[in-house]
Amino acid sequence: MGLSNVVGDLSLEMEVDAFRRLFPLRFYERHLSESIRPDGRTLKSARDTSVALGAVASADGSALTKIGSTTMLAAAKMEVMTPSADAPDEGSIDCCFVAVEYYMPSICSPLVRPGRPAEIAPVISKQLYDTILSSGMIDLKELSLISGKAAWMVYLDIYCLDADGALFDAALLSAVAAFSHLRFPVVSLNDEGRLVMVPEEGNGDKSGKEVVNKEKRKLSLSSPPFSLTCALHKNYILADPTSEEEAVMETFVTVVLNSSGHLVSLYKPGGPVLTQTSVIQDCIALTRQRMKEVQEILDESISGMEID
């Protein structure tokens, strides 16, 4: 074909960076045929991941997660609410009582500008909310304070500080880490019979109020979910794509597993690749492997925090 000859000639003379910008698909296909990616990773390996708990001092639980350059900051704050009449012993995880919000502020990417918000942000927000609820990670009964009268409402806000691909994975990891780090604030009944937060620094004696929930301080998470996004392009499966790769690849699949090995959610939002089940099985296998890595990293940072 005339065009590919022209491209072939140009590619001999052009610098790598220019070729990468002008012909991204050919650039990537050249790498994929050698089973390697431009940043040196193999097709199946994910980027360096790190979790730092307690990144936001003013929040009840928080975590900063990085997968490669993708950075997410999650912070959870708790407030006291009255539970609904038909579920008096539970905190609620219907749309009222655990709120998960995901934001992509303008700092995270050159494509996000004031007045032109990222299209993918509400999609990921909904995905996160659905995944966290349906995974059953949080036991609603733990959120109850006084049966029928008071229960906890958890607000989880996740901010993307740097968007470089695999946004859902990093966001879910930061949510799980923030919940692991969460400590319930201490509350006591004030004179009007309302529950108020008691500040931590030893004022409890002065107010003379009885603390309602002294013993119960942490959330027990059962089988937290972990995810992996794989980009699909022709017959290649690339684990943990960067934003450059995501822009070039035909479609992607996100698989969410929980630590008991059950499939929590599967998400493939259209795209031209007709996948047979074998491809999905490969993605699930990659996710299982990734989950082990990520669980280790998370456990390390949790135990690091508990030593303090």
Place this chain on the structure above:
Amino acid sequence: MEYVSPEGLRIDGRRPMEMRKLHAEMGVVAKADGSAVFVMGNTKVIAAVYGPREVQNRSQQMSDQALVRCEYSMANFSTGDRMRKGKGDRRSTEISLVVRQTMEACILTHLMPRSQIDIYVQVLQADGGTRCACINAATLALADAAIPMRDLVTSCSAGYLNSTPLLDLNYVEDSAGGPDVTVGILPKMDKVTLLQMDSKLPIDTFDNVMQLAIEGCKAVATYIREVLLENTKQLEYHRGV
């Protein structure tokens, strides 16, 4: 309430002329042309600069200089009680305008005509002095983006409580209802670009408080220069110089 104890200590144990602990890092957002985190005590702010790039709205394009835009927003969890709206409210819009005009004064916009420079500032933790931390972070982010500037812009606040001028107010001191003077200067050129004051002050006291704030700005400038020098050394090291 007593903001300065008889021994001369403030609520957080500082002396009246003592600033909070400063910490800054550059190049924290990989996707941005320039970025920085600036921490003053418990106030933590992240700034990202995108530009010079093509103007988004053609009608605003200027043929002889760059267009500078700024957006200030606060994370929901940044304050003690969770906020509903972190941007678009009056206070955020006002601070966006103030930061934009302050940085515009020092960027050499005539060198980049028909382009746009976006400065985005996100407050991650707010404990007083967010405006100052934003300006300091924006200066570092602009330097990281290699945007030509006349001088650094550094900012610091000062107040007057219990008849004592106090440097670098935190949230409790700021909400005490006393005066709050925010100053932004170009340290090498010794010029004041930002000056805001609220509440009431006799004029000679105002002079003292403003001088104190300017001293604070100079201290921030010294720290920022150190950070820039260290960052440059790292860049040289990575290039193998």
